[in-house]
Amino acid sequence: MVGIGALLLAIAFIAGIYWFFMARKAGKIRDVPFRKPSEIQQQGPASADAKGQVSCEGQVQGQPLIAPASGQPCLYWEFELVRQWEKYNTDSNGNRTTSSGSTSVNTEKLGTVFQLSDGTGGVSIDCTKKPDTDLKTSHSSEIRIGMLLPGELQFGNLRTQVPHLPGGENVKGFKGVEKIVPFQAGQTLFALGKLTQGQYGPTLGDMGWSSLMLSDKGREATLGSAVKGAKIGMFTTAGSGALGAILLTVGIITAPAKTADATTTDTSAAIAAPDSSAALPGDTAAATTTVAGAKPVVKTTTPVATGTTKATTTATTTATAAATAAATAAPTVAATAAPTVAATTKPVTKVIAPRKK
Numbered sequence: 001m002v003g004i005g006a007l008l009l010a011i012a013f014i015a016g017i018y019w020f021f022m023a024r025k026a027g028k029i030r031d032v033p034f035r036k037p038s039e040i041q042q043q044g045p046a047s048a049d050a051k052g053q054v055s056c057e058g059q060v061q062g063q064p065l066i067a068p069a070s071g072q073p074c075l076y077w078e079f080e081l082v083r084q085w086e087k088y089n090t091d092s093n094g095n096r097t098t099s100s101g102s103t104s105v106n107t108e109k110l111g112t113v114f115q116l117s118d119g120t121g122g123v124s125i126d127c128t129k130k131p132d133t134d135l136k137t138s139h140s141s142e143i144r145i146g147m148l149l150p151g152e153l154q155f156g157n158l159r160t161q162v163p164h165l166p167g168g169e170n171v172k173g174f175k176g177v178e179k180i181v182p183f184q185a186g187q188t189l190f191a192l193g194k195l196t197q198g199q200y201g202p203t204l205g206d207m208g209w210s211s212l213m214l215s216d217k218g219r220e221a222t223l224g225s226a227v228k229g230a231k232i233g234m235f236t237t238a239g240s241g242a243l244g245a246i247l248l249t250v251g252i253i254t255a256p257a258k259t260a261d262a263t264t265t266d267t268s269a270a271i272a273a274p275d276s277s278a279a280l281p282g283d284t285a286a287a288t289t290t291v292a293g294a295k296p297v298v299k300t301t302t303p304v305a306t307g308t309t310k311a312t313t314t315a316t317t318t319a320t321a322a323a324t325a326a327a328t329a330a331p332t333v334a335a336t337a338a339p340t341v342a343a344t345t346k347p348v349t350k351v352i353a354p355r356k357k
Helices: 002-030 035-045 217-271 286-292 305-331 330-337 340-342
Strands: 053-061 071-092 096-111 113-117 122-126 136-144 152-155 156-160 171-184 188-198 201-205 213-215 298-299 348-352
Touching: 002 156, 002 217, 035 053, 035 113, 035 122, 035 188, 053 122, 071 136, 096 171, 113 188, 113 217, 122 188, 136 152, 152 171, 213 217
Parallel strands: 122 201, 298 348
Antiparallel strands: 053 113, 053 188, 071 096, 071 171, 113 122, 136 171, 152 156, 188 201, 188 213
């Protein structure tokens, strides 16, 4: 229960971060001035707010880039090369274990500057840095590695050299993933960023502590998506946090009680089952005979004449019969008193002297 509570609190923490960023994004879209591209071109910095931020929506114009792996036209692309590996380890017991994973080798990025126009004027958009937008996966492929490493790797139209391989890893292959901001002539984009005077006139770009915002959904749809994400994050944070706190508290409170009950049970079991196998120093085979219920008889004989042999035999037979009868008649008393008798009863020595002739 404690583990589940801790897991829910971790989920609540992650959801809280998501909630914060989505709520901030929605607030920014709502609060930053929304202008036409021609108005920004004409008014310049006066069209932005006190922080120099402004948003606009218009049709894309300009020369696109060509994505290296897929060959698709785009406004921005990034290509990530991932190394897939296995490692063999030996634990303290000498058992061999295998672990696998992947490591990002490097990521190449490239963007362009284009314009958003409303037909009467336009504003430049600097997309040379990664924007805050939903990137489209335009290419993804894997290359498996055998005994021999190839000289180069090819992912779609992209060829690249095999990167340096670290020691201690068994490289199984490489994966290449390309993501882009697609370009379509005449498509409409929404942009929000910091307005500066650039090489191509008034230009929207990244805001230093946050990236340029781009969306092909338009301003209203982008705002609605951010508000929805913020609500999901809020409810997830509240629900997971409350339930996790309850489970964690109950688990902490009930854990000591269970431990105490287990300790009491173990102690009772130990008291109820004494160790009857313990023997005191000095106990002999005579004590074993006493547990069965009969008093041990130690017969000491001395050399006698031939005439006394019959008497000795008769005495021994009589003692054995008496011991057997005592063991049969009182089994319960013998079993209960066994530990005490075994520890305290002294053997009885019977001496048979020779008869005088």
